[in-house]
Every structure is written in structure tokens, then in C-alpha cells.
Amino acid sequence: MIAIVAHAKDLAIGRGNELPWHVPEDLRFFKKKSSEFVNVLFGTNTFNSFKGFRLAGRKMCLLSSGNDSLTSDYHFKSVSEVLKFSQSNEIIIAGGAQIYKAFAKHITRFYITRIDLDVDEADTFLFDYTDMFELCSVIETGDNYSIEMWVPKNV
Known part of the structure; x- marks a missing residue:
């Protein structure tokens, strides 16, 4: 499975169900990378943060054990359902x-x-992903950001 995330120095990824920064380069990278996959997986809070906005050319997948009335393309109730789906469908975790x-x-x-x-x-x-993953490559850097690819450590 593939995942994509942006975080601050202290591993912060959100404040009030929104991104606590505006880095256009990261948003462009998210759009480009997530567009390579048909299905983009979110939890309820992240899904709600889109406020009804749809990702063009991508299916929005929701993992939630509740009976949410959110308008996702796919609604999964468990991790095992997502894993089964991912065996025959590309998916990116967002x-x-x-x-x-x-x-x-x-x-x-x-x-x-x-x-x-x-x-x-x-x-x-x-x-703290640094216990499980190691830096594989730096894709892009700027004044206040670095976009990187990390892979699992050989344990």
C-alpha cells in the first residue's frame, strides 16, 4: 500500500480538522501523486475536511465503522475490508x-x-514513522519543505 502525508516538525498534521499551513508545492504534489491512483482512502475527519469537495478523477474512499451518511464512492467498515479491496484495486492512504x-x-x-x-x-x-521506515529518496525541496519517499526498514 502507498500512503501520502505532510507534517510539521513535531509530527503535527492537523489543527481544527484543517491543514495548519499553506504550502502550494505540497498541494500540487498531493494532487499529482494521488491522481496516479484511482482510489484515495480517508478516515471520517479527513473526509469531512473536504467539505463536499470532490477529487477530480479519483474515487474518495471512507474507512469508518459508523453508519456515516457521507457521500463517499466506497465505504469500508474495517481495515480488513480495505485490505481485501486493495488486492485488486490500487489505493493510496491519505x-x-x-x-x-x-x-x-x-x-x-x-x-x-x-x-x-x-x-x-x-x-x-x-x-513516529522513523522507527518503521527509512528515507529512500528526496523528491523535491524548497525553503520550508522537503518532499520525500520513505520505505519500510529491513527488520
């Missing part, structure tokens, strides 16, 4: 924190934008 953690051991490529920023009052954080 958040949030609980979703990344739930699929961590299944991620084979992790596209990570590291934002050189301290976030005040962040309320959502990525797990």
Missing part, C-alpha cells in the same frame, strides 16, 4: 492519523512532505 497508524505495517511506500514549521495548538499528529 489520512488521518488513525488511518495511517492502522495501515502502518502494510505501507510499502510512504510519500512524506516534511514542513519546517512549528504548529501552535495542533490537535492531530502522525505516529
